[in-house]
Ligand SMILES: Nc1ncnc2c1ncn2[C@@H]1O[C@H](COP(=O)(O)OP(=O)(O)OP(=O)(O)O)[C@@H](O)[C@H]1O
């Protein structure tokens with residue numbers, strides 16, 4: 569349901585994504601792993617068009633964008649972007665809005681919902697991430713783990729087809745990271761489609777169904793996360809995984825959402 573096909577992106581002559589093709593089925597979670605600078609964040613940013621690739625094709629829901637030739641029309645970019653939600657490493661909450669205000673913002677401003685409806689939806693989402701009791705708190709009054717859970721609720725507010733998470737736990741101490749892993753695992757069980765760039769193998773192994781190893785802007789290996797983490801086929805993947813902790817061979821592999829049919833696109 570998300571297809572990236574032969575995506576190319578460069579910055580000032582440096583090729584950062586080299587004909588990258590990736591498919592993500594509805595209701596599944598895909599982990600993007602690979603060394604620093606391998607292109608994980610850039611790939612996520614190409615899905616929500618914060619970066620516009622120079623070549624290749626993106627299919628998301630009913631939208632198909634071909635990047636070869638003219639830059640895509642602004643309307644098409646907006647339609648794609650509205651189907652994505654993004655969670656960043658450093659949360660990026662609006663500091664002058666409460667937790668509730670952060671989650672309501674896009675519903676009020678982009679979707680033009682009336683305030684009572686936006687408020688009800690935002691409270692529901694805060695409850696989903698275990699923070700209904702912090703609705704009136706300011707970002708500075710929240711722990712990092714709580715801020716990230718608000719950021720997740722905010723990203724889900726417009727019911728995106730895909731949640732894009734860029735290193736969602738890497739700014740957090742292990743205990744606070746676990747809160748965020750738990751929330752993402754719950755969303756995965758509920759069938760939320762996600763792409764997660766991460767160095768955190770605990771997150772990747774406990775939440776992702778599929779994994780993609782990137783190196784120097786190329787897909788080195790892709791497949792079921794349980795296999796890729798424990799018995800990688802490529803030497804580059806094996807070397808990379810051996811540099812990470814903890815030992816993922818001990819982690820249980822995540823259950824798939826019950827309505828997901830393996831292989832369905
Ligand atoms: N806006 C930009 N301008 C110039 N170069 C960029 C820009 N964004 C990324 N790059 C370069 O693109 C390459 C890939 O960066 P990217 O951030 O996608 O890597 P990453 O895999 O997410 O790394 P990390 O694990 O450190 O987050 C790097 O060489 C980076 O320096």
Ligand SMILES: [Mg+2]
Pocket residue numbers: 608609610734735765
């Ligand atoms: Mg990155």
